Amino acid sequence: MAHFHIQDLTFQYPNAAHPSLENVSLTVEKGEYVVLCGQSGSGKTTLLRHLKNVLMPYGKRSGSICFDGTPLEQVSQHDQAAKIGFVMQNPDDQIVTDKVWHELAFGLENLGTDPKTMRLRVAEMASYFGIQDWFHREVCNLSGGQKQLLNLASIMAMQPEVLILDEPTSQLDPIAASDFLNTVRKINIELGTTVIITEHRLEDIYHSADKVVVMDQGKVIACDTPRKVGQLLWLQGHEMFAALPTPVRVFYESQGAGDCPLTVREGRSWLTAAFEHHPIAVAEPAPEPAPEKPKAPALQVKEVWFRYEKESPDILRDLSFAVPAGSLFAIVGGNGSGKSTTLKTICGICKPYRGTVEVFGKPLKAYKPKELFQNGLAMLPQDPKSLFVKKTLREDLAEMSRDKEAVAAVAETCEITKLLDSHPYDLSGGEQQRAALAKVLLTKPKLLLLDEPTKGLDSFFKQKFARILRKLQEEGITIVMVSHDVEFCAEYADLVSMFFDGQIITTDTPHRFFGQNSFYTTAANRMSRCVFRNAVTAADVAALYRANLEGKP
Amino acid sequence: MRLSAFSGPRKGIFSFMRQDAFSKCHPLTNFVFFVGAIGFSVVFQHPLYLAASCAAGAVYLVLLNGKKSWKLIAGLVPVFFLLSALNPLFNSYGERVLFHVFGKPYTLEALFYGMAIAGIFVAMMLWFNCYSAVLTSDKFVCLFGSLIPALSLLLVMVLRMIPNLMRKARQISDARKSIGKGAGETDNFREKVADGMNILSSLTDWALEGSIVTADSMRARGYGGAKRTSFQIYRMTARDYLLLGFSILLAFIVMFAGGTEATYTPVLYIAPPGWGLAAYCLYLLIPSLLHGKEALQWRISISRI
Numbered sequence: 001m002a003h004f005h006i007q008d009l010t011f012q013y014p015n016a017a018h019p020s021l022e023n024v025s026l027t028v029e030k031g032e033y034v035v036l037c038g039q040s041g042s043g044k045t046t047l048l049r050h051l052k053n054v055l056m057p058y059g060k061r062s063g064s065i066c067f068d069g070t071p072l073e074q075v076s077q078h079d080q081a082a083k084i085g086f087v088m089q090n091p092d093d094q095i096v097t098d099k100v101w102h103e104l105a106f107g108l109e110n111l112g113t114d115p116k117t118m119r120l121r122v123a124e125m126a127s128y129f130g131i132q133d134w135f136h137r138e139v140c141n142l143s144g145g146q147k148q149l150l151n152l153a154s155i156m157a158m159q160p161e162v163l164i165l166d167e168p169t170s171q172l173d174p175i176a177a178s179d180f181l182n183t184v185r186k187i188n189i190e191l192g193t194t195v196i197i198t199e200h201r202l203e204d205i206y207h208s209a210d211k212v213v214v215m216d217q218g219k220v221i222a223c224d225t226p227r228k229v230g231q232l233l234w235l236q237g238h239e240m241f242a243a244l245p246t247p248v249r250v251f252y253e254s255q256g257a258g259d260c261p262l263t264v265r266e267g268r269s270w271l272t273a274a275f276e277h278h279p280i281a282v283a284e285p286a287p288e289p290a291p292e293k294p295k296a297p298a299l300q301v302k303e304v305w306f307r308y309e310k311e312s313p314d315i316l317r318d319l320s321f322a323v324p325a326g327s328l329f330a331i332v333g334g335n336g337s338g339k340s341t342t343l344k345t346i347c348g349i350c351k352p353y354r355g356t357v358e359v360f361g362k363p364l365k366a367y368k369p370k371e372l373f374q375n376g377l378a379m380l381p382q383d384p385k386s387l388f389v390k391k392t393l394r395e396d397l398a399e400m401s402r403d404k405e406a407v408a409a410v411a412e413t414c415e416i417t418k419l420l421d422s423h424p425y426d427l428s429g430g431e432q433q434r435a436a437l438a439k440v441l442l443t444k445p446k447l448l449l450l451d452e453p454t455k456g457l458d459s460f461f462k463q464k465f466a467r468i469l470r471k472l473q474e475e476g477i478t479i480v481m482v483s484h485d486v487e488f489c490a491e492y493a494d495l496v497s498m499f500f501d502g503q504i505i506t507t508d509t510p511h512r513f514f515g516q517n518s519f520y521t522t523a524a525n526r527m528s529r530c531v532f533r534n535a536v537t538a539a540d541v542a543a544l545y546r547a548n549l550e551g552k553p
Numbered sequence: 554m555r556l557s558a559f560s561g562p563r564k565g566i567f568s569f570m571r572q573d574a575f576s577k578c579h580p581l582t583n584f585v586f587f588v589g590a591i592g593f594s595v596v597f598q599h600p601l602y603l604a605a606s607c608a609a610g611a612v613y614l615v616l617l618n619g620k621k622s623w624k625l626i627a628g629l630v631p632v633f634f635l636l637s638a639l640n641p642l643f644n645s646y647g648e649r650v651l652f653h654v655f656g657k658p659y660t661l662e663a664l665f666y667g668m669a670i671a672g673i674f675v676a677m678m679l680w681f682n683c684y685s686a687v688l689t690s691d692k693f694v695c696l697f698g699s700l701i702p703a704l705s706l707l708l709v710m711v712l713r714m715i716p717n718l719m720r721k722a723r724q725i726s727d728a729r730k731s732i733g734k735g736a737g738e739t740d741n742f743r744e745k746v747a748d749g750m751n752i753l754s755s756l757t758d759w760a761l762e763g764s765i766v767t768a769d770s771m772r773a774r775g776y777g778g779a780k781r782t783s784f785q786i787y788r789m790t791a792r793d794y795l796l797l798g799f800s801i802l803l804a805f806i807v808m809f810a811g812g813t814e815a816t817y818t819p820v821l822y823i824a825p826p827g828w829g830l831a832a833y834c835l836y837l838l839i840p841s842l843l844h845g846k847e848a849l850q851w852r853i854s855i856s857r858i
Contacts, residue, residue: 094767379728
């Protein structure tokens with residue numbers, strides 16, 4: 001019997017012009033691992049929320065949803081709460097109580113579980129998820145990854161049969177995200193729990209899915225095994241193709257022969273096999289033009305030391321680097337290594353106790369208040385929401401500049417003209433990011449600092465964002481970006497720096513930088529390094545593949 | 554999500570690692586003891602009883618918080634003298650007049666009475682500080698959770714929200730600083746107020762937005778359905794019952810042994826202390842003795858190794 005059976009589900013929000021879900025039919029078998037993907041606003045979340053009565057949105061609905069053969073509305077609330085687990089996007093807001101142990105028990109308390117069983121279940125879950133060490137902690141002292149793991153554990157304590165996850169890792173850094181996704185995979189394999197998950201970052205989960213469902217404008221446009229879905233999206237020339245894992249993209253873009261690889265390992269074998277009896281004529285992408293003679297740096301950081309408190313360890317230790325004017329300078333590095341602190345130091349929120357920061361050749365200390373942020377420097381914070389303080393976007397932008405034409409021009413650049421009258425919180429993540437950027441740009445900065453700008457964005461929005469950055473660069477704005485998103489940096493940055501242990505270890509062009517690294521590099525590079533050199537993007541690898549096998553560039 | 558550099562594990566989370574035997578007893582045992590200690594300190598105006606309460610409170614506070622507590626204790630000394638000296642200015646009952654202030658008699662009885670009141674104040678300060686170190690919020694919720702379940706959950710959620718809001722407020726103010734809109738960027742008072750209002754309104758929006766998600770998360774986990782049970786992380790052990798019984802017994806002895814009477818004005822009368830005072834001292838020293846016993850045990854077991 002199917003676990004979930006959705007038949008002809010159509011749903012329309014009140015006052016919406018189009019239905020958010022249109023004739024969706026879907027069957028999820030017991031124990032399946034289903035990956036649901038689609039662009040932002042394609043109806044993924046709306047669909048997931050229909051799988052649990054208490055979360056169902058209000059609106060016009062037709063069609064049927066059956067859980068274990070029973071129509072969902074006839075399944076008691078108690079059973080739904082226990083059997084259908086739901087993990088949401090925001091790790092913070094989902095947590096109800098202040099202590100880790102209490103949060104783990106919260107669901108069980110609601111179900112009226114007797115104390116003895118509850119103790120056992122909580123102990124079991126804490127051990128399974130490795131929570132024992134922080135069992136007595138306050139929730140507010142946990143990291144984002146720990147919080148999301150706690151959310152998962154507190155739902156697993158109710159022993160659900162189905163686990164539904166709505167973009168669970170969009171707020172996490174890549175390492176925490178892949179830990180989290182591995183745990184979900186482990187639950188699926190070891191406990192046989194059915195998993196339905198939506199994700200932007202498909203690289204980690206695509207290959208292990210039993211079924212991939214692709215949604216577009218409220219419709220299911222593909223529902224099949226990962227390989228077949230890849231093929232289908234390629235043949236349709238669908239925008240979602242850009243979101244697929246690198247090996248799949250390389251395979252189709254290079255018109256390769258054989259079976260489509262899904263993981264880096266499969267990609268390597270596929271490339272090795274293809275070039276086994278074939279000489280490699282072109283081994284690396286066309287060399288980047290030699291750097292022009294260095295321009296005056298827009299930003300220069302000299303031997304900066306910083307720590308938050310007198311007794312705490314140094315966050316920045318002898319940090320020095322220079323950013324050439326007009327470039328897109330990316331800083332990559334592990335979590336908590338001090339990248340965000342670097343940005344805060346540059347804009348004067350954190351004051352170094354040794355060393356200097358020079359912006360446009362003038363030390364930070366020499367700037368008068370306000371002067372620095374007028375036609376000078378501006379930072380886009382990690383969470384764009386922290387910039388919005390008004391009821392509509394238009395008012396928010398008006399706060400920065402009274403010049404209506406300037407506002408209109410910036411809105412045009414950031415592609416948010418249509419959104420100006422909405423409440424900032426009603427926008428999607430990608431739209432919020434661009435709206436926040438618009439607000440920042442109204443200070444007319446010459447040096448723009450971006451803190452994790454691609455966090456939680458889908459591939460489509462990332463491309464849009466990159467386009468905007470390019471446009472800004474053409475206008476002569478220097479951009480410094482701190483990011484975990486290796487793929488994004490490889491594709492769009494001019495210079496990439498590795499941040500480690502409070503300082504910058506090395507700076508180079510993306511090809512040389514990622515070409516040298518063997519772990520901290522793009523999937524395309526990891527998969528192709530066995531045959532090519534310095535190929536860092538899917539496009540690089542595909543071009544080299546074709547150049548070698550077909551003899552044309 | 555790394556919202557800010559402060560979102561990682563904070564310094565000081567290990568402060569609870571200071572081992573105290575009494576803190577590890579069941580919240581009920583803790584609570585009953587503190588009700589007694591604080592209650593007796595308020596009721597008994599007998600100087601020896603007050604002195605005992607202050608001394609025992611100070612000892613236990615030092616055992617609990619270490620160096621940190623010396624600051625508080627040192628601060629309470631001048632407060633004690635100030636309060637004592639002030640009382641006769643407002644209260645001129647009593648026989649033995651020391652001198653006149655603004656034409657009003659400043660009497661010895663009133664001065665003693667002031668000292669008693671100041672003693673009560675000091676004892677309360679000390680014991681409440683011990684109370685907050687021992688009976689943390691989760692213990693409080695554990696005690697009253699079964700009596701008033703909805704209220705205790707509310708309390709827990711508020712406790713969760715406060716650090717969250719603080720962090721978000723800092724985040725917003727940092728974000729505004731980095732686009733040149735920070736409160737520190739202007740000397741204009743009106744702009745400063747306006748900026749504060751902006752942050753407040755944004756914070757409210759943020760909290761409301763978050764509370765929708767929290768409500769969803771609660772309902773999704775079956776809140777509001779069946780009768781709630783509550784998870785007890787603490788268990789009454791034999792030692793807890795023993796301690797509880799012992800402290801109640803001592804409390805009864807203190808109450809019925811007498812010798813606690815003291816009046817200051819208009820006539821000074823202080824009852825001669827008896828067995829009651831000994832019982833009282835023992836009562837107040839329960840947590841400290843427990844602490845000392847455990848510390849000694851460790852000393853001995855270490856020396857054996």
